Amino acid sequence: SRFLPVAFSGTWLCCLGLVQGGKVLVVPADGSHWLSMKILVKELYHRGHEILVLVPETSSVIHGSESYKTEVYPVPYTKEELYQKFDRLEDDVFRKSSRMTELHNNVQLFIDYTSIQVNGCERVLNNQSLMTRLRKEVFDLVLTDPVLPCSSILANVFSIPTVYFLRGLLCDLDLQASQCPSPPSYVPAYFSGNTDIMTFPQRVTNMAMSFMQPYVCKMTFRHFDDLVSRYLENKTTYKDLLSHGAVWLLRYDFTFEWPRPLMPNMVSIGGINCAKKAPLPADLEEFVNGPGEDGFIIFTLGSMLHNMPEEKAKQFFDVLWRYTGWLPQNDLLAHPKAKVFITHGGTHGIYESICNAVPISTVWRSKLTPHDVTAEKILAALNKLIHNKSYKEKVVELSQVHLDRPVEPLDTAVFWTEFVMRHKGAAHLRVSAHDLNWIQYHSLDVIGFLIIILLTVLFVTVKCCLFCTRKCCRHGAAKRKSE
């Protein structure tokens, strides 16, 4: 076996030399998701594993590297068609709409996205020569972002354990697939906008949304479900397939997320994207040092938002400088003169902000919503964040708690990835809830049975009582008659 079981004597770090190289198939999602997964992939390479990354030909972010081989596969759509979808999403961001319309639009867009992904995936599954080559490689592990369906199907077809790398899936499909209990009384439902402390009306909406979640999932992931049931056993859903994942690496940390129950095979690696800091390039260093002690502000709307409407942009750039090239966000945030971070609210940025202790203003939440932003509002928000010491103090406290951990997120991610390779899965962490159907899981059959027993006992008791009373009465009547 290539994976010697290792009895660790001190910490596992001392023994890494004993873990021999494995073969990993990586199926990443495009865009910002890849940026943090790449950190793990590169580290796996440094530890001696052989890595193959499956890349759709339309990808703009996933490039070749000396750390991993890439296998580019053709897809039945062009880069332009893909971008059009993203542009629609961006347009929506700048249009004011109600929460329900927003949810509906998001779901609709995601359904479009899934149908594209399914088309792409079928090109892989039907590509006999590629499939034969992949099978011949005899991978030890599939590392993937479950926002894509292909990897889980490949893992199933090739019988390889899977490690998921994600923040969370639409309609909490990840929580459903891992059987993670989420009491709606304090765990905010996906897209509910609630926190973990809710008023009664909020709990009502949260309950309603939690209840609707499985139906939203069924609708949202129907293309994935179709694909899965076409290529695997009939009636297998994408959720069923996901439930076989060995370990869930969650870009999740309770300094930012609301505390909630987790499953044994869920591992928090929130802040993994903040691990490595590099000095800024000379031109950028000069730029950020320009204002002297006043420091500088970092503003971003994420990797997916590149065409903000002119009049909106003007509001921001009345206050801020414009830079449309790529910026090393984490290195900027790590700079001692970084004062404030304005973000669209992507988790990468939020964790980088927490780990570097830079006060955050999210565009969405702090009334800087893209639909009604003005230069004045931005200025007021910035002034508050810079001059009110409590924001800095709070983020420093969060940062200290976030960074105080027994193992760094990257090392944790590597450990569990290698663990799954060494033991061909993580069977001991799999709850047996996966073998129960919906009725059994919620003990509805047991409750039904207990109610029937209760009713029977009640019925018999009442009948007996009635019988006795009647007998007594009759007896009494007979007595009276005879008297």
Place this chain on the structure above:
Amino acid sequence: SRFLPVAFSGTWLCCLGLVQGGKVLVVPADGSHWLSMKILVKELYHRGHEILVLVPETSSVIHGSESYKTEVYPVPYTKEELYQKFDRLEDDVFRKSSRMTELHNNVQLFIDYTSIQVNGCERVLNNQSLMTRLRKEVFDLVLTDPVLPCSSILANVFSIPTVYFLRGLLCDLDLQASQCPSPPSYVPAYFSGNTDIMTFPQRVTNMAMSFMQPYVCKMTFRHFDDLVSRYLENKTTYKDLLSHGAVWLLRYDFTFEWPRPLMPNMVSIGGINCAKKAPLPADLEEFVNGPGEDGFIIFTLGSMLHNMPEEKAKQFFDVLWRYTGWLPQNDLLAHPKAKVFITHGGTHGIYESICNAVPISTVWRSKLTPHDVTAEKILAALNKLIHNKSYKEKVVELSQVHLDRPVEPLDTAVFWTEFVMRHKGAAHLRVSAHDLNWIQYHSLDVIGFLIIILLTVLFVTVKCCLFCTRKCCRHGAAKRKSE
């Protein structure tokens, strides 16, 4: 502050020098519980913390040490009275009884135990000079076994964060106090004897027992509840008090326990008692090497069972040697010639057996029940365990999985203990479920509200329909009449 917040750059182990000494108040439970807690206490001492251990004068296992100071407090019962209780428990073990009788006896014994503990605790709480001294020490942390009530009251009175060290509490009080979801469909209820895979009748008993658990708890811990509500705010229960614990260190590992959901502030440190191995004393080494390649067998009935009835003992000692002195169990199990471990099923022994990869036979489960054990049965069980290779293979596999962990259990326990000292608790890991009452937690008010709405809508709809139909009918009738 004595606890500098530390930004760890690599692993935390590199930075231990930066964690300055804190003051820890340790309130241990007597008996085997102390044996594993002592490992953590000694390690905390080695890392520069100052430790005071509160010891009842009747304790037989908790001795003074150079690693910690002890404060011996008088209790209103003698060692003999305490032992009498334990002897009753042991007598019960050798008496055959049904599961329900067994449960009832256990609960009754535990209630006796709690009433003794409460008496002991009151001697501490009413001892003004001791309380003043303790208060003056200004501890940073209370480390305790929650099977005792006193520590949590002291922590509350002195406003110090608490770290619990335990395997589990009777009637799953720990799970209830930490708000840990335990779906009865696959999480075996305390003392149900079920596994995580249950038949329908087993699920019925499991459900019934889960449902009864809060009432069993109320009965079992009523002395603790009385004590708590006497010394703290009225109507505070022991469970309420426990719910304020910062971190739960659970002697728990999924190589042995059934996988289940956990809370963010629960940390698995199963196998902590297996950390350090010492060579055997010369006489014991000679003894175990006696049989040569055949190896030796370790048999124990735990620290609480010392007076087995004569005729039972004979059955065992027809097969095995007798040794009534203290044995270094873990060192014996670590010996390469250890072949089989027969145990009463205490978790310390089980984890030591797993980590040393020695096949286990528990007296209780493998039909070697103390009530009907015979020399033949023991011999048959031993032969099976020694000669059937599959037992050894299985335990080697378990051992490899158990020992393959990113941080050793002792280091994990130290990390979280120090974490709580550094941050004065672990507020970010506390679920807001603690702020909900029972009705709110289960969303019963929300469900009631939704049902009322549903019924109202139904009622109005039906009324409208009836009204319309009646109108139509009347109109029709009128028409017919006029015709």
